[in-house]
Amino acid sequence: MSLTFDEARHLLSRTGFGGTPEEIRRLMLLDRRPAVAQLLAIPANKALTPPPSWIHRLPPLPHVRKFWGERERKAFHEELKTQGHDLKVWWYRELITTRHPLLERMTLFWHNHFTSSLHKVRWPAYLHQQNVLLRLYALGSFRRLLQAIAKNPAMLLYLDTQTNQSEHPNENFARELFELFTLGEGHYTEQDIKQAARAFTGWHLDHRSGAFRVDMRHHDDGQKEVFGKQGRFDGDDILLLTLEQPQVARYLVGKLWREFISDQPDPVEVERLADSFRRKNYEIADVLSDLLLTPHFWAPENRGVLIKSPVELIVGTTRLFNLPIDDSVQQIGYARRLGQDLFDPPNVKGWPGGTRWITTSTLLDRTQLLHRAIRGHEMGHPHGTADMSQVQGASWLATEPWDVVQATLLPLAPVQPVAAGEERGQAVRHLVLDAVYQLK
Numbered sequence: 469m470s471l472t473f474d475e476a477r478h479l480l481s482r483t484g485f486g487g488t489p490e491e492i493r494r495l496m497l498l499d500r501r502p503a504v505a506q507l508l509a510i511p512a513n514k515a516l517t518p519p520p521s522w523i524h525r526l527p528p529l530p531h532v533r534k535f536w537g538e539r540e541r542k543a544f545h546e547e548l549k550t551q552g553h554d555l556k557v558w559w560y561r562e563l564i565t566t567r568h569p570l571l572e573r574m575t576l577f578w579h580n581h582f583t584s585s586l587h588k589v590r591w592p593a594y595l596h597q598q599n600v601l602l603r604l605y606a607l608g609s610f611r612r613l614l615q616a617i618a619k620n621p622a623m624l625l626y627l628d629t630q631t632n633q634s635e636h637p638n639e640n641f642a643r644e645l646f647e648l649f650t651l652g653e654g655h656y657t658e659q660d661i662k663q664a665a666r667a668f669t670g671w672h673l674d675h676r677s678g679a680f681r682v683d684m685r686h687h688d689d690g691q692k693e694v695f696g697k698q699g700r701f702d703g704d705d706i707l708l709l710t711l712e713q714p715q716v717a718r719y720l721v722g723k724l725w726r727e728f729i730s731d732q733p734d735p736v737e738v739e740r741l742a743d744s745f746r747r748k749n750y751e752i753a754d755v756l757s758d759l760l761l762t763p764h765f766w767a768p769e770n771r772g773v774l775i776k777s778p779v780e781l782i783v784g785t786t787r788l789f790n791l792p793i794d795d796s797v798q799q800i801g802y803a804r805r806l807g808q809d810l811f812d813p814p815n816v817k818g819w820p821g822g823t824r825w826i827t828t829s830t831l832l833d834r835t836q837l838l839h840r841a842i843r844g845h846e847m848g849h850p851h852g853t854a855d856m857s858q859v860q861g862a863s864w865l866a867t868e869p870w871d872v873v874q875a876t877l878l879p880l881a882p883v884q885p886v887a888a889g890e891e892r893g894q895a896v897r898h899l900v901l902d903a904v905y906q907l908k
Contacts, residue, residue, distance in 0.1 A: 471496050478771050481908045482728050484569025485784035489864050504760045508753050510568045513604050517562040520554040526678045527591045551592040556810050557796040563783045564793050574606035580818040582617045584626040586811045594622040595811050610750040619680035624673045632669050634688035639665040650710050652719045663692040668703040717742035730770045772879035772907040775825050778806035785841050789862040805833045842897050878904045
């Protein structure tokens with residue numbers, strides 16, 4: 469049976485950033501399985517927005533920076549600040565213009581899973597490299613993603629693997645590998661962490677080439693015991709041992725459930741999906757397809773129960789109303805005020821999300837953001853308008869039947885219904901400022 473308007477809208481909202489009536493109707497030609505397959509059929513896992521010109525530039529070597537004067541240091545810090553801004557502008561442009569929103573949604577998901585930040589890594593080129601890596605495997609093999617991210621320059625610096633030496637093992641990466649990336653709290657021991665940290669000793673970043681290398685002078689090749697198994701394990705062995713744990717699939721499926729369905733995963737379904745995930749060798753597209761085809765995803769009671777993240781709110785509104793994107797300063801600034809600064813998560817746990825997106829302060833800022841979006845020019849519109857139906861490229865707001873406009877903008881009925889006879893532009897404003905617009 470073909471999708472209803474509400475079902476197609478729900479699928480686009482959860483797997484992307486929402487859809488216009490035209491996009492929703494195109495999806496309505498399909499039933500659930502082909503619709504999900506179409507969204508997952510992405511020809512190339514790479515961004516189409518041209519990246520900044522400096523992405524292949526390596527940072528000055530430490531022994532060179534050591535002899536810099538104050539002026540050179542200040543210029544270097546200003547350059548890093550400018551590049552960090554350029555990097556955020558680049559990703560916002562890709563998020564807003566992508567033809568494959570699910571790919572960017574999953575890149576954003578993994579960005580919040582395998583966190584690294586400009587604040588600590590400092591070098592934007594390494595964060596760009598990590599973003600490219602996350603997109604490459606966003607819907608591919610989690611096994612390969614884990615193996616690649618563990619050797620990624622930004623990750624090596626962010627979790628201090630760079631300083632992990634046999635003489636003084638640093639446990640940061642091993643701890644977060646188990647606690648945040650694969651198993652979750654309570655599914656490993658402190659001894660597992662200490663032994664795994666020894667296995668990762670010598671995993672370093674070559675500052676001259678910007679590539680991963682193993683410095684055997686600082687690697688502990690002695691006997692280790694992790695997850696009850698013994699051997700002269702190295703870092704790659706630890707990753708393989710970790711992926712053998714059934715809890716990995718459960719943990720990841722639980723996170724994906726909270727991302728796409730609801731805050732309360734169904735234990736029976738999670739176990740079923742996790743078993744399939746393991747049997748399919750951790751292929752992300754396969755488990756995501758299974759997840760999106762569960763009755764739970766389509767259940768009416770699970771619609772409008774998740775809160776849009778700041779990036780989803782900004783990107784979705786910009787895409788939905790086709791607002792100009794020539795100046796991303798507003799978008800970056802608002803997202804930061806709302807609590808989600810791309811490439812700068814608050815800590816290694818990332819953005820907690822859910823109801824924690826909404827506070828007294830951020831709710832006020834969200835409302836102000838939408839007020840300005842309605843006026844148009846505050847989000848980059850050069851002329852400004854008091855009527856969103858007049859924003860160039862969003863003519864559907866003025867031409868579609870009112871029930872279609874409301875069903876497109878909101879996942880549920882508004883808290884405050886639109887008054888009968890209200891002028892179209894004011895009615896659109898009413899819906900966008902309604903609390904339900906914050907939901908997906």
